[in-house]
Amino acid sequence: MTRIFALTVAACALMTTTAMADGHCAAGKTLDEGKFTIATGNPAYYPWVMDNAPESGKGFEAAVAYSVAAEMGFAADDVVWVRSSFDEAIQPGAKNFDVNMQQYSITPERDEIVDFSAPYYSAPMAVLVSPGAIDTAPTMAALKALKWGAVGSTTAVSKLAEVVKPDGDLLLYGDNADVNAAMTANQIDAALFDLPTALFLSAVMIEGSKVIGQFPADAGDSLDQFGMLLEDGNPLKACVDEALAAMTENGTLAALEAEWMQDTTGVPLIK
Amino acid sequence: MTRRERYEQQQRRRASLIAAASSTIVVVALVVLVPMAPGWEKVQKSFFNGAVLAKSFPKLLDAFRINIMIFAWSAPTIAVLGLLIALARDVKSPALFPLRIFGAAFTDVFRGVPVILTVYLIGFGIPGLGLPRPWNSPYIWGSLALILTYSAYVAEIFRAGIDSVHHSQRSAALSLGLSERQAMRDVILPQAIRNVVPSQMNMLIALQKDVSLLSFIGPVEIFRQAGVFKSLLANFTPYVGAAIIFLIVTIPATRYADYLMARQTRKRR
Numbered sequence: 001m002t003r004i005f006a007l008t009v010a011a012c013a014l015m016t017t018t019a020m021a022d023g024h025c026a027a028g029k030t031l032d033e034g035k036f037t038i039a040t041g042n043p044a045y046y047p048w049v050m051d052n053a054p055e056s057g058k059g060f061e062a063a064v065a066y067s068v069a070a071e072m073g074f075a076a077d078d079v080v081w082v083r084s085s086f087d088e089a090i091q092p093g094a095k096n097f098d099v100n101m102q103q104y105s106i107t108p109e110r111d112e113i114v115d116f117s118a119p120y121y122s123a124p125m126a127v128l129v130s131p132g133a134i135d136t137a138p139t140m141a142a143l144k145a146l147k148w149g150a151v152g153s154t155t156a157v158s159k160l161a162e163v164v165k166p167d168g169d170l171l172l173y174g175d176n177a178d179v180n181a182a183m184t185a186n187q188i189d190a191a192l193f194d195l196p197t198a199l200f201l202s203a204v205m206i207e208g209s210k211v212i213g214q215f216p217a218d219a220g221d222s223l224d225q226f227g228m229l230l231e232d233g234n235p236l237k238a239c240v241d242e243a244l245a246a247m248t249e250n251g252t253l254a255a256l257e258a259e260w261m262q263d264t265t266g267v268p269l270i271k
Numbered sequence: 272m273t274r275r276e277r278y279e280q281q282q283r284r285r286a287s288l289i290a291a292a293s294s295t296i297v298v299v300a301l302v303v304l305v306p307m308a309p310g311w312e313k314v315q316k317s318f319f320n321g322a323v324l325a326k327s328f329p330k331l332l333d334a335f336r337i338n339i340m341i342f343a344w345s346a347p348t349i350a351v352l353g354l355l356i357a358l359a360r361d362v363k364s365p366a367l368f369p370l371r372i373f374g375a376a377f378t379d380v381f382r383g384v385p386v387i388l389t390v391y392l393i394g395f396g397i398p399g400l401g402l403p404r405p406w407n408s409p410y411i412w413g414s415l416a417l418i419l420t421y422s423a424y425v426a427e428i429f430r431a432g433i434d435s436v437h438h439s440q441r442s443a444a445l446s447l448g449l450s451e452r453q454a455m456r457d458v459i460l461p462q463a464i465r466n467v468v469p470s471q472m473n474m475l476i477a478l479q480k481d482v483s484l485l486s487f488i489g490p491v492e493i494f495r496q497a498g499v500f501k502s503l504l505a506n507f508t509p510y511v512g513a514a515i516i517f518l519i520v521t522i523p524a525t526r527y528a529d530y531l532m533a534r535q536t537r538k539r540r
Contacts, residue, residue: 086502087501087507090317090501090505090506090507091317091507092310092313092314092316092317092318093310093313093314107503109503109504109505109506110503110504110505112505113316113317113504113505113506114505147404149489152486152491152495152498152499152502153498153499153501153502154502155503157499157503158503169491170491171409171489171490171491172486172489172491172495172498172499173487173488173489174487178395178487178488181395181399182395182409182488182489184395184399185395185398185399185407186398186401186402186404186407187398187407187408187409187489188489232313
């Protein structure tokens with residue numbers, strides 16, 4: 001993880017010295033010539049994509065996607081959206097997208113099978129508790145005693161096993177909606193998500209739930225870095241990375257993050 | 272050895288030689304042709320990855336214990352409940368007519384709804400009523416969903432078994448002075464149950480596989496554990512590992528069921 005991060009920093013540092021993307025980098029490298037096909041989840045959630053409509057450009061990932069496309073020389077009309085599941089993104093063979101963007105955590109193991117762009121967002125892990133457990137103190141000892149759940153296809157599973165080490169068995173679910181159902185049924189006390197997702201769920205989906213803490217960046221790889229997923233060896237990666245580096249450089253990425261993610265404050269660190 | 276027997280032996284030898292040769296050709300074709308496909312290397316890396324299999328297999332076996340546990344308490348419950356439902360559908364007394372209606376409605380509903388829906392609705396729905404822990408555990412309600420669905424199927428098989436016992440058996444038992452209940456318990460049921468053992472074996476195997484559906488409501492059994500590995504390693508090999516573990520259990524069971532079927536058919540001839 002740190003190695004990848006270091007490499008990314010090095011790559012960014014190198015790229016800032018090269019010229020900006022001239023719009024020809026992606027020529028002949030996309031699925032359909034002149035089009036940039038981006039996959040997102042089905043459904044795609046706030047704050048990543050507003051109202052499950054990525055073509056509106058509203059929501060953090062949708063906005064970043066259009067920004068990257070513009071940086072690479074694509075007009076907004078040339079951006080094509082498709083939907084994909086996680087499994088479709090990692091299966092071998094031809095893909096139906098150029099890049100896939102749905103809060104994919106960059107991990108070295110996944111990197112062996114697919115390629116990731118440079119990270120476009122770093123999110124700490126946060127603890128969402130059910131209405132019955134909102135008085136839990138944000139300490140490791142208190143967290144261990146809770147009944148934990150998580151979405152089975154996320155890196156939250158390994159984080160729970162390595163960092164929290166709960167006393168009881170984990171319960172794992174297929175998606176956010178099922179975690180929500182389990183919380184409502186009081187089958188779990190707490191669930192681990194990336195901070196924006198946790199905040200969204202507590203604000204919108206799970207009545208009476210609360211985000212009681214976030215893990216500090218140094219707690220066992222707790223910082224999740226999201227990257228765009230590409231097919232292994234896709235030459236487009238260089239263009240996307242170049243675009244992201246340029247956006248980091250000129251402050252676009254930070255501005256988008258402030259615009260869509262600024263409410264990620266007021267959540268204490270877990271000690 | 273007569274000439275006829277010699278001739279038949281020769282024919283049998285020839286048949287097994289041809290069978291062996293054609294099987295060899297098919298296997299060789301698979302082994303040679305599949306890896307010649309352009310995407311084979313990637314498929315191999317994603318589905319048949321030795322390193323990933325070695326990494327995930329012990330934990331998959333561990334998770335399979337949960338499958339076995341759920342199976343172990345569901346199967347006997349299903350057998351008993353299925354038999355009771357079958358008997359309920361067979362009651363003759365007019366006063367107990369509601370029981371017949373209940374039995375019919377039960378089998379209609381639970382055979383008509385996909386298992387996964389029953390698991391979802393019962394597994395999340397009933398605990399949502401506000402049951403205290405540990406009574407809202409997904410293990411309990413998920414198992415109940417399986418038990419209800421499978422009891423409906425098993426009841427139908429039992430009923431077919433009861434119907435397969437010739438009604439002269441019942442008449443004979445009654446004329447010997449046995450009561451309705453004794454006739455059912457001591458004459459009809461023993462034969463009926465023995466007749467349906469092979470079919471029930473198949474239900475048992477199906478149940479073993481369907482335990483995996485409980486993963487949708489939380490329990491981390493083998494299918495979910497494989498899914499966790501799949502997403503952490505971006506590799507489908509853990510699913511292949513899970514399939515291997517299932518096959519180790521189910522192939523002997525299916526073979527045994529087939530053997531029972533064959534034996535029954537031989538007996539009836």
